[in-house]
Amino acid sequence: MDDPFGLRQPFLIAPGPPNRHLESWERIDMLNVELIALGWADTRAVIRFHLPRSHQHPNDEVTSHLIVERIIQAVKHSKPWLCAFCGAPARESTGQTFSPYDANPPQAVLFLHFACDLDQEHVTEGLRANHRILEEVRQGSLGPLEIWHKVPPRPPQAMLPLAGSCGYCERDNSVKEATLKRCGGCMLTRYCGKVCHKMDWPKHKVGCKAIHSVTFENWESEFPRS
Secondary structure, eight states: OOOTTSOHHHHTOOSOOOOSOOOTTOOTTEEEEEEEEEOGGGOEEEEEEEEEOTTSOTTHHHHHHHHHHHHHHHHHTTSOOBOTTTOSBOOEEEEEEEOOTTOSSOEEEEEEEEESOTTSHHHHHHHHHHHHHHHHHTTTOSOSOOOOOOSSOOOTTOOOOOTTSOTTTOOGGGTTOTTOEEOTTTSOOEESSHHHHHHHHHHHHHHHTTEEEEEEESOSSSSOOO
């Protein structure tokens, strides 16, 4: 199957004794994932969650990719993100994955970049620049730049919802509504109210229940400096 988030390699780690120190949030029986979302003016969010290890069940890899997709959508609707490369309102996101191949329990770091338009040259150049920095930090262990598929895919000539809009109705004008409330489970996704939250729950619960913690960094207010 496709591996859009670069998570297949960590699943290949065989069960065995730990070969590294575990942080307080990590589990020895799971794939430990840290998603770092990046926006304009160094705004970011760090989401830690757990995924099943594939030796437990044949469908665990499929389930894990679905969980990651749902969490990425939750992050999009958590804050009014601005494009990490120009400061314009963000509508799309893409990212890169770093997975230490020899770590046991397995771990992965997903870098999620918010962007105004992934087809714009300044966004592509920004992603390449970030990759070069990561390559230096990781001493060349990342390999060639591989950008995830757009999540979700954008139909031709279509415009995706604004980041920070209601997680269900996704109205652009909901971004600045003071009535938006966060899901009480994950403390990530924002909704217009109980009705939107309830309508989105069948989809949202897949990622919501996997999240261990959420931390927002460098947000002086709900809206970053543009």
